[in-house]
Amino acid sequence: MSRQLVRVDGRQLHVSNLEKVLFPEVSFTKAQVIDYYVRIAPVLLPHLSGRPVTFSRWPDGVEGQAFFEKNSARHAPDWVRKVTVPSPGSSRGRETLDMVILETVADLAWAANLAALELHVPQWQVGSRLQPALPDLLVLDLDPGPDAGILECCEVADRLREWLVDDGLDPVVKTSGSKGMQVYAPIRVTDREHPSRYAKALAQQLSAETPDRVVWRMEKVLRPGKVLIDWSQNNPAKTTVAPYSLRARPDATVSTPIGWDEVEAVLDGADPGALRFRTEDVLARVEDYGDLFDIAGAQRAVLPSA
Structure with a gap:
């Protein structure tokens, strides 16, 4: 060695x-x-x-x-x-x-x-007493099933953005670096289970509106051609891949912050494959655009009741 x-x-x-x-x-x-x-x-x-x-x-x-x-x-x-x-x-x-x-x-x-x-x-930080503080981030993990991909994730992400903005939140979005995407929003809560309740209700609502495109339950039999909104990532015991983290995928991709304009471009016909980034791509993007996942600069809003 x-x-x-x-x-x-x-x-x-x-x-x-x-x-x-x-x-x-x-x-x-x-x-x-x-x-x-x-x-x-x-x-x-x-x-x-x-x-x-x-x-x-x-x-x-x-x-x-x-x-x-x-x-x-x-x-x-x-x-x-x-x-x-x-x-x-x-x-x-x-x-x-x-x-x-x-x-x-x-x-x-x-x-x-x-x-x-x-x-x-996790979606929480260690507080002043060296214990888990209340969650400060909401995450909606979009996982495409068989016969679905980034295009379908962009469609769902765009709908989630509209919903979150209507609820007074300030969402940001990133690729997972694998098959899917993740939508986040900075939040304030007084109950650590509140983000899970809110995310579950939101996933259920979007699934009810378009059951042919969105699923909120994880059973594999339900998922072909659909996007799972994994609301369970808001459980305080769970973690999600960090923005800018490498992914253990064969081509060394990165979980990459993107702009909502890039989501809209895919919906307007741009190549979904353009939202797959490797390390040099990400470093160049940061050089050009800064941090597109600027949580500190986003509005931290009170999470509405679920």
């Missing part, structure tokens, strides 16, 4: 196997993964701020075995922020998890060196 000491953002970090190819289809190496995360840090880090990160790790690349890792603080350098949070019920009897919060460029380089290709975060 090749191993070397590098300096990143004022921190010393051991990195290994930089030449290892993690995405064989496009010959994308671990060194390139680290380089991407270092370069995208200025727009990625604000979206990780205060949010414990779940890693999707692929030590042998995207054609090998993978695992999710929440309890990652035990092998983090002492300069990475650590936080102990209550464990969701699915975590094998553990009452707490020792997680990390990525705050610096060096933190991202450390995670990338672990082959943590994907970074997933």
Whole structure:
């Protein structure tokens, strides 16, 4: 195993196997993964701020075995922020998890060196008492079934945008980096279950209006030709892939913020394939447009009752 000491953002970090190819289809190496995360840090880090990160790790690349890792603080350098949070019920009897919060460029380089290709975060931040605060984001995850794709997701995203704006919210949208899309809105709530209730009611309403195009239940038999609005991602125990995160897909795509004008362009006949982005595309887009997923600049509104 090749191993070397590098300096990143004022921190010393051991990195290994930089030449290892993690995405064989496009010959994308671990060194390139680290380089991407270092370069995208200025727009990625604000979206990780205060949010414990779940890693999707692929030590042998995207054609090998993978695992999710929440309890990652035990092998983090002492300069990475650590936080102990209550464990969701699915975590094998553990009452707490020792997680990390990525705050610096060096933190991202450390995670990338672990082959943590994907970074997933909850819709809440750690509060002043080092406990999960109330959710501050609503997410509607659009997952196309067989015989549906990005075009159909754009149709549903556009309808969701109209609904959310009518409810006083300020939505933003990104690709999942895989098959679908995700619509977010910054919110204020007093009840941590409120986003799930609201999202479920919204998904049910759109499904009732167009049952041939939208489904709110996850059963596979219901999904061919339709888009699932996965409202369950608002469960405080769940996480969603972060904006600007790589995805463990053969062509090294990225979950990429897009403009509503790009959604409208697809609806007007533009190629849906244009909404599939790799790392160099994303870095160029940030250079040209800045952060299209500017939650901090969006209006944070009270979530209407469900």
